[in-house]
Amino acid sequence: MSFFIPTAMAQQAAPAPQGNPMVTLLLFAGLFAFMWLFIIRPQRKRQKEHQELVSALKKGDEVVMSSGMLGRVEKVDDDYILLEVADKMSLRFQKVAVHAVLPKGTIKNV
Template identity: 65%
Template sequence: MSFFIPQAFAQSGAQPGQPGGMLPTLIMFGGLFLFMYLFIIRPQRKRQKEHTDLISALSKGDEVVMTSGLLAKVSKVDEDYVTVEAANNVELRYQKASVHAVLPKGTIKKVGASA
């Protein structure tokens, strides 16, 4: 009758309090948490802090790259929004979080001259 349903045999497992019980499992989970913190959580927090500092330091006249790839010059900064001048008499309004990077002064002219 054991042709279709194999019999289950109990393994001699370690019991709590015996060597090899909960300690290796706790060490494994602790190591996994340490790995996640060092290689995932901490670098992400650092990037987020750098981006927050970048956004808070925006001022009129800065040349920026938006997340959409737009190169523009900041013409007005509000609490949550930034107005950028993309071309002559073309102003666009973005959320501050859409700013990807601040460029050195004169970058837009340099890029425009080579195009």
């Protein structure tokens, strides 16, 4: 059988490179800093701004919901708001679904 297949000689494994563990730690620290600055911090800022927007809602505010529906706030509860979306038509939404507060008179212009 060795006539067709030459005998294979195993090579010795190359020794693993001995790198500086401090470089690895610095890379992980840099990755964490990148994620903090460009992902985590802006998201927390947006969450805080939205929480302030939702907590400042009051009767008479004109708002746009995340679904795109426009309405005027009639009543504000702990977790829900009652929106007047048309004459004598009110709908109840969760406060967190509010996307933005519009300037007064915007609904009349639309």
